[in-house]
Amino acid sequence: MFRNQYDNDTTTWSPQGRLFQVEYAMEAVKQGAATVGLKGADYAVLAALCRTSKDTNTLQRKIMPVDEHVGMSIAGLTADARVVCQYMRTECMAYRHSYDAEFPVRRLVANLGNKLQTTTQRYDRRPYGVGMLVAGYDEQGPHIYQVMPTANVLNCKAMAIGSRSQSARTYLERNMESFEDCDMDELICHAIQAVRGSLGSDDADNLTINMYVEMVKSMDPPLEADHDALSEEGMSDDDMMDHGPSSSGVPPNDISDMETTASTGGHDAH
Amino acid sequence: MLNNYNSLAQPMWQNGPAPGAFYNFTGGQTPVQQLPRELTTVGPYGTKHSTASSTTGTSVLGIRYDSGVMLAADTLVSYGSMARYQNIERVFKINKNILLGGSGDFADIQSIKRNIDQKMIEDQCCDDNIEMKPKSLASWMTRVLYNRRSRMNPLYIDVVVGGVDNEGTPYLANVDLRGRSYEDYVVATGFARHLAIPLVREKKPKDRDFTAVEASELIRTCMEVLYYRDTRNISQYTVGVCSVNGCGVEGPFQVNENWTFAETIKGY
Numbered sequence: 001m002f003r004n005q006y007d008n009d010t011t012t013w014s015p016q017g018r019l020f021q022v023e024y025a026m027e028a029v030k031q032g033a034a035t036v037g038l039k040g041a042d043y044a045v046l047a048a049l050c051r052t053s054k055d056t057n058t059l060q061r062k063i064m065p066v067d068e069h070v071g072m073s074i075a076g077l078t079a080d081a082r083v084v085c086q087y088m089r090t091e092c093m094a095y096r097h098s099y100d101a102e103f104p105v106r107r108l109v110a111n112l113g114n115k116l117q118t119t120t121q122r123y124d125r126r127p128y129g130v131g132m133l134v135a136g137y138d139e140q141g142p143h144i145y146q147v148m149p150t151a152n153v154l155n156c157k158a159m160a161i162g163s164r165s166q167s168a169r170t171y172l173e174r175n176m177e178s179f180e181d182c183d184m185d186e187l188i189c190h191a192i193q194a195v196r197g198s199l200g201s202d203d204a205d206n207l208t209i210n211m212y213v214e215m216v217k218s219m220d221p222p223l224e225a226d227h228d229a230l231s232e233e234g235m236s237d238d239d240m241m242d243h244g245p246s247s248s249g250v251p252p253n254d255i256s257d258m259e260t261t262a263s264t265g266g267h268d269a270h
Numbered sequence: 271m272l273n274n275y276n277s278l279a280q281p282m283w284q285n286g287p288a289p290g291a292f293y294n295f296t297g298g299q300t301p302v303q304q305l306p307r308e309l310t311t312v313g314p315y316g317t318k319h320s321t322a323s324s325t326t327g328t329s330v331l332g333i334r335y336d337s338g339v340m341l342a343a344d345t346l347v348s349y350g351s352m353a354r355y356q357n358i359e360r361v362f363k364i365n366k367n368i369l370l371g372g373s374g375d376f377a378d379i380q381s382i383k384r385n386i387d388q389k390m391i392e393d394q395c396c397d398d399n400i401e402m403k404p405k406s407l408a409s410w411m412t413r414v415l416y417n418r419r420s421r422m423n424p425l426y427i428d429v430v431v432g433g434v435d436n437e438g439t440p441y442l443a444n445v446d447l448r449g450r451s452y453e454d455y456v457v458a459t460g461f462a463r464h465l466a467i468p469l470v471r472e473k474k475p476k477d478r479d480f481t482a483v484e485a486s487e488l489i490r491t492c493m494e495v496l497y498y499r500d501t502r503n504i505s506q507y508t509v510g511v512c513s514v515n516g517c518g519v520e521g522p523f524q525v526n527e528n529w530t531f532a533e534t535i536k537g538y
Contacts, residue, residue, distance in 0.1 A: 100409035104400050118279045139400070139436055 011123045021127065022120050025149035028129035032075030034165045034198030035062055037133035037144040038158035038172060040179045040187050044135040044142035046073045047191035049162075049198060067092035069102045069137050075162035076130035076149070084128055088112060105136030109145045109153050116151035127151075131161045160194060167197030308422045323375035323426050325349055327360045328503045329462035330371035331492055332430040333470060334442040334455040335485040336478070338513025339432035341371040342489045344496075344503040345522055353504060359519065361510035365390050366517050367433045368404045369510040373459040374427035374447065382411070382425060404433030404441040408451055416449025424448070428459035438514040455479065461500040466492035482513075490526070497525045 006012050007020035014020060035048035048062035063073040064085045070092065074081035091111060095103040112134075119125045127149040133156075134145040146154040146161065158176055160168035171194045179187065312318050330343040343360040346353055360379070361371045364386055372379035386407070393402055408431040418424050424447045432442045444457035456470040470488050474480070480488070486509075493507050508521030 098410050098413050099402075099406035101403060101406045104398070106398050107396055107400070110396075114279075122280075140398070 009123060010120055010126060019120065022150050025127035025129050026131075029076040029131035029149065029161060030163055032131070032162045033062065034160060034162035034168055034195055035073040035075050035133055036158075036160040036165075036168050036172070036191050036194045036198075037073065037135050037146075037156070038179055038187060038191055038194070039135070039142040039144045040182045040184075042142065043184050043187050044137060044144055045184075045187045045191045046071065046133055046135045047188075047195045048073045048075075049195055066108075066134075067096075067102060070105055070108065070134065071136070072132045072134040074130050074132050075165075077128075078130075080128040081130040081132070084112070084116075084130060084132065087115065102138055104140070105134065105138050105143045105145070106140070106155075108136075109134055109143075109147060112147055113151050113153040116147070116149065120149075120151055133159055133161060158194075160198070162198065164198040164200055168194040171197050306421070306423065321423070321426070323378075325354065325376045326502070327358070327373045327376050327379065328500055329458060329460035329466070329496055330360065330373045330428075330430045331458045331462045331466050331489065331496075332371060332432050332442050332444070332456065333480065333485045333488055334432070334440045335480040335482050337438065337440065337482065337515075338434055338511060339369065339440050339442045340485050340489055341369050341430055341432050341510040341512075342493055342507055343371050343373065344493070344505075344507040346502070346504045346506075347376045348502050351502070353502075356504055356506070357522075359508055361508050361519050363510065363512075363517055363519055364407065364433075365393070365401045367401055367435065367512065368407055369432045369512045369517065369519070370407075371430040371432070371459075371510065372427060373429070375425070378425040378427045379429070382414070382427065382429075403435045404431055404443070405435065407431055408441075408443040408445055411445045412449045412451045414449075415445060415447060419448050430457055430459060432510075433512045433517070434514055440513070461503075462492065462496055465495055465499055469495065490523075493523075494525050494527070497527065498529075 004014070004020065006014035006018075007024065010019065010021040012019075012021075033049045033051050035046065037044065037046045039045070046063055050060055050062055060078065062075070063071060064081070065071045066085065066088045070088070072085065072088070074085075088108065091108060092103045095101070095108075116128055119127050129149060131149065132145075132147040134143070134147060136143045136145075144156045144159060146152075146156050146159045148161075158172040158179065160166075160172060172190075175190060179190065182190065307319060310319070325347050327347050328344065330341060332339060332341045341361045345357050345359065347355040347358045347360075349355075358376070360373065360376075361369060362383060364370050370383070370386070372383065389402065389410075393400065411429065411431065415425055415427075426447050428444070428446045430442070430444050432440070434440050441453065442455065442457055443451050443453045444459065445451040446459075455474065456467055458466050469492055473484070473488060489509060497503060497505050505525040505527060506522045507525070508519055509523065510519040511517070
């Protein structure tokens with residue numbers, strides 16, 4: 001979109017009824033690396049492509065646990081994402097303190113949406129430049145919610161956001177019907193294959209995929225996490241967030257063709 | 271309260287009238303000081319607003335059985351030693367999972383109940399079929415009551431919270447004015463704590479929960495004993511029952527008085 005006379009302020013409408021600043025905030029989300037979320041009958045899974053800057057070896061975390069039953073992955077400005085994540089963590093903590101129960105995911109996300117909305121209606125604030133996929137599990141089952149800088153909150157069966165995420169969305173659309181019957185490992189495979197479609201030509205080397213699996217609490221005792229094997233393959237194991245069977249049930253051969261050496265330019269967004 | 275979810279938004283206007291509040295007509299120069307009660311300066315001769323209870327409810331008894339809970343309380347609200355309001359329900363159905371039995375200062379009970387009702391309305395406004403669980407309400411009440419107690423401005427109440435959670439597991443707890451709460455198969459406030467709890471504990475089978483019939487029989491016996499011995503109650507009472515089959519307050523029932531034992535007691 002091109003610059004015009006209606007895009008200086010969040011609080012200025014265009015004659016077509018658009019808020020350009022808010023739409024520009026959406027562009028920031030499209031700059032971030034792709035992330036995918038999908039859910040089955042018992043699990044909600046998030047997968048995110050991590051960009052590693054050439055100069056540093058540390059990973060830019062894209063998946064952030066919020067509470068025992070909720071986590072989110074982000075695309076866009078990481079600074080804004082940190083602030084939003086901090087807010088959600090505080091809300092969940094306060095809810096647990098008051099009510100000795102987990103914050104219902106739907107209400108948490110509605111609360112977040114309201115907070116984001118205030119930034120689109122004040123002259124002295126700007127929208128948060130981060131899109132989020134929130135995965136959670138509560139008494140109503142697994143959830144995937146997409147939250148955007150426009151303060152739109154969408155309940156999704158599956159979703160992908162970030163750069164080149166259209167191919168991920170296409171993959172998810174094609175396979176959506178089978179998610180209900182998938183077990184955890186199959187869901188994880190689907191997530192990885194979906195996010196694979198968003199690899200760019202410059203993502204060819206040293207790729208890392210973060211995984212987050214949210215699952216039923218009443219599972220059998222967790223399997224032993226096979227972290228060593230995974231770190232040999234260059235997979236990050238510190239993002240295997242779970243409190244049930246370990247998500248390291250990912251078959252190795254699926255990952256091995258993902259990892260190569262990194263080279264992406266220094267992007268602000270991740 | 272209804273705007274809980276947008277507490278980060280700035281108020282729409284400043285220094286102006288709020289709905290239901292007195293408007294300060296000093297032209298915004300000096301806002302009226304609204305100190306909390308515990309910080310207000312004393313009146314003439316050191317007088318202060320009293321925190322003593324005026325109208326009080328007596329015992330509430332709660333018993334947990336295999337598929338639910340029962341809460342019983344008589345229908346009297348006393349004014350000191352006078353039996354002033356004789357037909358007051360003190361067991362409340364909060365939502366389809368929760369019963370609340372209130373004793374202590376009845377104005378405080380009504381105040382917190384209004385607050386709780388507001389919360390239930392907010393739950394309904396969320397329109398997602400999630401209702402508050404009894405454990406959550408009990409937890410919330412401990413936070414509120416402890417906070418008030420720590421500010422030296424307590425809500426002078428002792429309540430029993432009972433109900434069933436989503437899986438049908440019964441829950442029964444007692445929360446008092448200091449913010450202390452505990453769960454058990456029998457909880458009570460007031461005189462019932464001394465008279466009824468030992469009675470129920472004695473009858474508890476070691477290896478299983480009470481059945482509904484046993485619980486109901488125990489309630490009847492305990493309310494009878496309380497009527498004989500507690501001098502601040504009457505013989506009419508209501509019983510709230512919350513189980514997987516439903517939640518409601520039944521009654522009013524009358525105690526089956528039998529004073530023939532009185533002549534065997536010498537000196538009282």
